Amino acid sequence: MNQKSTFIALLLGISVAAFAQQRFGKLMKAPPGLVSYTFRNEFAKDMPGTLDNIKAMGFTNMEFSNLFGKTAVELRSLLDARGMICTGYGVSYDALLAKPEAVIQEAKTLGAEFVRVAWIPHTPPFDAEMAKKTVDDFNKFGQKLKESGLTFCYHNHGFEFAPLGKGTYFDYIVQNTNPDYVSFEIDILWVFHPGQDPAKLLKKYPDRFKLMHVKDLKKGVAHDLTGKTPPENDITLGTGQLNLPQILKAAQKTNIKYFYIEDENPKAAEQVPLSLAYLKGL
Structure with a gap:
């Protein structure tokens, strides 16, 4: 933060850290x-140190x-200690399916509001029979979680757009699915990769999305319905194929509560600070 921003923060009577958080206000809700x-590899080796590094980047x-x-x-x-x-x-x-009570207990212990699933087990191609079973299971998951004060979300992964x-x-x-029980986490890369428009999807179902993964896809990567792409294709926000300003503008008119940066690239430690700076600059 520069000297002018620090002066404004002091003038407003808030901490410099709090002022920095407020600077996401234009396109980020x-x-x-x-x-x-x-940071899966780093967490596996040193969880306390990795949490320290993540907080130092500006994430809480x-x-x-x-x-x-x-x-x-x-x-x-x-987490509490930090x-x-x-x-x-x-x-x-x-x-x-197998141990919902254990999942509920872990989620509540962590303090989570949302429990999400990011993959539907299936043998490609995803078909109508699998879709019907998915709907039935999601409604059951969602009802069980809601009874415990939690919200169920499904995170798309590309193959569902066949x-x-x-x-x-x-x-x-x-x-x-029953909107009282089932909500969604939009992963914008996994909407774009199968050839869909994330902004249009947000406008189509503004009340159903509660969470978002903010990501970008390397230029030149072709669309397909596999739900898979090498992790190196996750790149710094604003340098790839996705129209992030348009997507985030559409997100303003949805029920999305939390936005998360996700970067699967092995160089995520280098890219994430740049992605955060990009979002601050929008």
């Missing part, structure tokens, strides 16, 4: 959090989808 998968809000060998109690203690929070907890589809009738399998899942 809230300062972004970070997805734990971004985390979405965890792995406990990295810790218990939920241990991880919560590490003034950090976990708002989202990612688990597998099978975990919610055509079905006049729409896609993703449309079918959204339109046939």
Whole structure:
């Protein structure tokens, strides 16, 4: 922060850190959090040190989808000691099928508001029978979680955008799940990669999306429906194919509560600070 910004912060009677957080106000509804998968290798080796580094970058809000060998109690203690929070907890589809009570206990211990699933087990291609089972299971997951004060979200991964009738399998899942029980986390890279427009999807279902993964895709990468792309194709925000200003503008008119940067690239430690600076500059 420069001297002028520091002076303004003091004039307003708030901390420099608080003023820095407010500087996300134009296109971001809230300062972004970070997805734990971004630093999966670092977390596996040194969780306390990795949390320290993440906080030093400016993040206090985390979405965890792995406990990295810790218990939920241990991880919560590490977060509390650093003034950090976990708002989202990612688990597998099978975990919610087999042990929903354990998932609920871990999520509540972490302090998470949202429990999300990011992959539907299937043998490609995803088909109508699988889509129907998914809808039935999602409604059950969502009802169980809501009864415990949690919100279920499904994180798209690309393959759901295969055509079905006049729409896609993703449309079918959204339109046939109970909005009281099932919400969605939009991963904008995994909307764009299969050839869809993230801004248009946000406008189509503004009330169903509650979370967002903010990512960018390397220029030249072609569209496909595999739900897979090498991690090196995740690049610094604003340097790839996605129209992030347009997407974030559309997100302003949705129910999205938390935005998380996710960067799967092995060079994430170099890219994430640049991505954060890009968002501040919008």
